[in-house]
Amino acid sequence: MDDQKDRFGDKIHDLEKVREDQWAREQDRLLLDKLRARQDAQLHCPRCSAQLVSRSGSESTILACPDGHGAWLEGAALERLGEQTKRARP
């Protein structure tokens, strides 16, 4: 009887270990998903929610709404654009 109880205890212990392993794997997967999502994050137009499409400029790439609601510029690109505008219109 005692022997059976011990074996049952072992089984539960094994089960818990398996669950912990699964949990750890799940956490790894979630983390990887998060990293991947950040890498190719798709930006969407705040007005129509359309996915922004990239348009390569001479120096930088901008992401623009296909319906022309607006565009996304990286901070550095925006600064460059500001400099260019200042130079163009002193």
Ligand SMILES: [Zn+2]
């Ligand atoms: Zn739009």
